Amino acid sequence: MIRSLFLFDMTFWLYLAALSLYIGYVFARRPAASFELAPAGHPTSMGFNDGAWATQIGQVATIVTIFGLIMNTVALGTRAYERLEHLGTFAPWSNQFEAMAFVSWAIIFGYLLFEARYKIKSVGAFVVGIGFIAMGAASLLPYRYQTAEPLVPALNSYWIYIHVSVTLLSYAAFAMAGGLGIMYLVKERAERLGKPSRLYNALPDLETIDELGYKAIMVGFPLLAFGIILGAMWANYAWGGYWSWDPKETWSLIVWLIYGAYIHARMTRGWEGRRAAIYAIFGLLMVVFCFWGVNFLLSGLHAYA
Amino acid sequence: MNGNRPAIAEGESVPAATPGLGWDQVKRELLEFFASIKLAMFLFIVLAITATIGTVIQQNERAEVYIKEYGEQVYQWFVLLGFTDVYHTWWFTSLLALLCINSLTCFYKRFPAIWRSMQQDKVSVTLPFVKNLKYTTEVAVPGQKDRVAEGLVRMFAEKGYQVLAKNGPQEATVYATKGILGRVGAHVAHLSATVIVLGGLVGSLWGFQQFGVCLEGETYHIPEGQFDLRVDKFWIDYHDNGAVKSYNSTLTVLEGEDAKLTKTITVNDPLVYKDIWFYQSSYGNAWDRVEVVRLNIKDKKTDEVLHTVDLDWQQEKALNELGLKLAVTDFVADFGFNSQDKKVYSKSVDHENPAIKLAIWERDGVAATPWIFYHYPGLFDIKDSQYRFELVGYRPKQFTGLQISKDPGVNIVWVGSTLIVVGITLSSFIYHRRLWVKIVPDANGAQSVVHIGGNTHKSQIDFQKEFRRITERLKTLTT
Numbered sequence: 157m158i159r160s161l162f163l164f165d166m167t168f169w170l171y172l173a174a175l176s177l178y179i180g181y182v183f184a185r186r187p188a189a190s191f192e193l194a195p196a197g198h199p200t201s202m203g204f205n206d207g208a209w210a211t212q213i214g215q216v217a218t219i220v221t222i223f224g225l226i227m228n229t230v231a232l233g234t235r236a237y238e239r240l241e242h243l244g245t246f247a248p249w250s251n252q253f254e255a256m257a258f259v260s261w262a263i264i265f266g267y268l269l270f271e272a273r274y275k276i277k278s279v280g281a282f283v284v285g286i287g288f289i290a291m292g293a294a295s296l297l298p299y300r301y302q303t304a305e306p307l308v309p310a311l312n313s314y315w316i317y318i319h320v321s322v323t324l325l326s327y328a329a330f331a332m333a334g335g336l337g338i339m340y341l342v343k344e345r346a347e348r349l350g351k352p353s354r355l356y357n358a359l360p361d362l363e364t365i366d367e368l369g370y371k372a373i374m375v376g377f378p379l380l381a382f383g384i385i386l387g388a389m390w391a392n393y394a395w396g397g398y399w400s401w402d403p404k405e406t407w408s409l410i411v412w413l414i415y416g417a418y419i420h421a422r423m424t425r426g427w428e429g430r431r432a433a434i435y436a437i438f439g440l441l442m443v444v445f446c447f448w449g450v451n452f453l454l455s456g457l458h459a460y461a
Numbered sequence: 462m463n464g465n466r467p468a469i470a471e472g473e474s475v476p477a478a479t480p481g482l483g484w485d486q487v488k489r490e491l492l493e494f495f496a497s498i499k500l501a502m503f504l505f506i507v508l509a510i511t512a513t514i515g516t517v518i519q520q521n522e523r524a525e526v527y528i529k530e531y532g533e534q535v536y537q538w539f540v541l542l543g544f545t546d547v548y549h550t551w552w553f554t555s556l557l558a559l560l561c562i563n564s565l566t567c568f569y570k571r572f573p574a575i576w577r578s579m580q581q582d583k584v585s586v587t588l589p590f591v592k593n594l595k596y597t598t599e600v601a602v603p604g605q606k607d608r609v610a611e612g613l614v615r616m617f618a619e620k621g622y623q624v625l626a627k628n629g630p631q632e633a634t635v636y637a638t639k640g641i642l643g644r645v646g647a648h649v650a651h652l653s654a655t656v657i658v659l660g661g662l663v664g665s666l667w668g669f670q671q672f673g674v675c676l677e678g679e680t681y682h683i684p685e686g687q688f689d690l691r692v693d694k695f696w697i698d699y700h701d702n703g704a705v706k707s708y709n710s711t712l713t714v715l716e717g718e719d720a721k722l723t724k725t726i727t728v729n730d731p732l733v734y735k736d737i738w739f740y741q742s743s744y745g746n747a748w749d750r751v752e753v754v755r756l757n758i759k760d761k762k763t764d765e766v767l768h769t770v771d772l773d774w775q776q777e778k779a780l781n782e783l784g785l786k787l788a789v790t791d792f793v794a795d796f797g798f799n800s801q802d803k804k805v806y807s808k809s810v811d812h813e814n815p816a817i818k819l820a821i822w823e824r825d826g827v828a829a830t831p832w833i834f835y836h837y838p839g840l841f842d843i844k845d846s847q848y849r850f851e852l853v854g855y856r857p858k859q860f861t862g863l864q865i866s867k868d869p870g871v872n873i874v875w876v877g878s879t880l881i882v883v884g885i886t887l888s889s890f891i892y893h894r895r896l897w898v899k900i901v902p903d904a905n906g907a908q909s910v911v912h913i914g915g916n917t918h919k920s921q922i923d924f925q926k927e928f929r930r931i932t933e934r935l936k937t938l939t940t
């Protein structure tokens with residue numbers, strides 16, 4: 157147990173480092189029009205027009221993030237092994253702490269895929285930030301929540317492997333969408349302030365951020381649908397009915413309905429951009445409530461935390 | 462959204478609508494209303510908001526529970542609005558039904574256009590049309606018009622596009638499309654929402670759900686299946702640290718005298734017979750039966766414990782040295798007395814005020830059947846007896862809680878669920894895009910000007926990239 161907790165701790169610090177680097181990257185990118193703002197001694201004459209510093213910081217940020225992800229993977233793997241050794245089941249998402257560590261893994265994994273594909277690093281300052289917060293919130297949980305306890309009988313089923321992981325993956329996608337929503341608002345603010353600040357230049361244009369946020373939700377939406385349905389199938393085996401309106405399943409349906417409204421809203425005019433960004437942040441808050449609030453505030457069949 | 466409306470007008474020829482209330486008019490308005498995305502958004506949001514009610518207010522509790530927590534007045538409102546059972550109120554069900562009607566109407570209104578667009582002639586477009594598309598550009602390409610068109614068709618086909626081409630004397634036109642499946646997927650999702658709701662309806666009309674509190678060794682009749690169920694055994698397994706690992710019941714299905722099927726069920730592993738499912742749902746202490754009780758027998762005068770005896774449930778036991786015969790004949794977990802029909806009953810299932818009924822036969826002809834309370838020793842005095850009996854402990858009988866249910870709609874729900882996941886996934890990961898190309902030969906014929914334009918209903922970034930790649934490829938088409 158100690159071993160995996162140590163590794164989760166390491167993950168936390170690596171993510172913190174990665175986040176700082178991404179933020180550094182955003183601010184190190186210089187506005188294209190103001191070469192004279194270059195740090196003293198910086199060889200502007202050598203033809204770096206986008207801040208050589210920035211490029212290097214960006215590369216380091218990506219590498220540190222990759223290390224963080226590897227650490228996170230190893231930590232989850234170690235926890236899985238500890239579970240298997242002592243308890244006979246291995247799903248490393250069997251309690252709130254592990255679930256959050258897994259969500260943070262998924263956010264970072266998703267982000268790296270995204271970076272590989274779109275090569276827009278400044279997104280890291282927001283999305284890696286959310287992954288870091290998930291990991292940080294997990295490590296703030298009291299110690300007794302962090303250890304691996306045996307599963308209560310209702311959870312002791314192979315369904316936990318797939319139902320829980322799929323649902324958590326959808327949360328990660330929505331978290332990315334929320335991060336992009338925040339990024340949109342930041343960029344918009346920078347734009348409104350007028351002069352081309354560093355921040356403004358570092359971020360991709362609004363339309364791109366908006367579109368990426370939408371894509372993240374379009375990944376989360378089918379995953380959540382699948383997760384809910386897997387939950388229903390499990391309930392059909394464990395509880396004697398596929399749907400019993402227990403608070404957790406009801407809340408995941410609520411979250412799904414909220415995003416359902418979002419994807420349809422986007423087809424009507426005026427629901428892109430700012431409104432969509434705010435809505436995505438609101439959606440993320442609802443996801444957080446479904447993930448945390450329900451476990452700690454509402455009672456029901458899912459209250460295993 | 463539907464960038465290019467199909468050339469064929471939808472519906473029947475529209476008569477110059479007199480602003481009366483002609484049936485056509487009403488029909489069109491209704492169709493418009495029920496197919497509108499605004500209604501869909503409204504329903505999604507209202508369902509989301511109302512669904513929270515049941516997660517905050519306990520559902521299907523007894524009236525006392527609500528009155529205690531919220532007060533009489535508020536409880537009246539709850540009953541009126543159905544907040545004590547939100548998900549089965551007429552208004553919540555109606556919202557669900559409306560969502561189904563909404564998505565079916567949407568399918569009815571929009572799907573035919575998508576279907577047609579898969580077969581339609583798309584190569585009779587004009588040059589301005591191409592130039593007005595959301596993404597558009599023109600490239601000069603070496604090579605004759607025909608060869609360029611051939612190269613284009615080949616390139617699109619390689620990229621997995623469906624291609625239509627028309628070669629005219631003045632110009633060649635190419636139409637390429639890909640990802641229509643994404644839009645079909647959305648409509649599959651729309652249909653399957655209704656399939657799921659129908660499955661739920663079938664289940665609630667022709668299925669049932671019951672909870673059975675069953676005791677080891679007993680046989681229960683299951684009228685819905687016309688068979689009997691015997692509980693052979695019930696036990697609990699523990700982890701090393703004392704936490705419950707699993708609880709299990711061995712059940713046997715009997716038809717008449719024949720044992721048809723025996724299975725040990727546990728949580729997550731039910732028994733199914735004749736479409737009736739038996740789940741291990743819970744366990745607990747029975748409230749009307751014990752396995753064994755422990756009594757202290759005291760001398761009334763000296764208050765000295767003369768003997769401690771364990772009595773099995775409803776088994777007579779003789780204590781010859783004291784001249785006693787004792788038997789536990791009844792038990793209640795939470796003593797209550799109904800003064801009207803003079804009956805003892807258990808007020809709740811909790812062991813709040815446990816009591817046994819003890820049958821006593823004493824040597825000199827004294828016989829009595831007093832209730833003896835665990836929490837109130839010495840409440841009753843047995844006249845003429847030289848003893849006092851104190852209940853110092855008991856081991857409750859454990860019951861196994863079985864959920865018994867039959868749901869003929871469940872397979873419909875699974876079909877709908879599979880379709881909805883497939884549909885949403887298709888629509889999420891496949892985006893529909895269309896490209897039109899006009900190839901116009903140069904004055905001398907050695908070069909061609911390629912006008913290319915396209916649009917998509919979403920995934921603008923990906924399409925932009927693809928569009929750029931395609932225009933890059935164009936330049937090297939004929940070399």
Ligand code: HEM
Nearest residue numbers: 419496497498501560563564567644647650651654885888
């Ligand atoms: C009941 C649950 C529903 C689900 C699960 C659902 C799901 C979806 C999905 C996944 C898409 C694709 C979105 C995209 O490509 O961005 C979609 C598109 C759409 N939905 Fe729904 N929807 C539902 C209900 C409705 C309702 C009630 C309406 C009523 C107007 C509606 C109207 C539309 C329209 C017009 C489209 C665009 C279709 C196209 O691309 O041709 N949906 N829906």
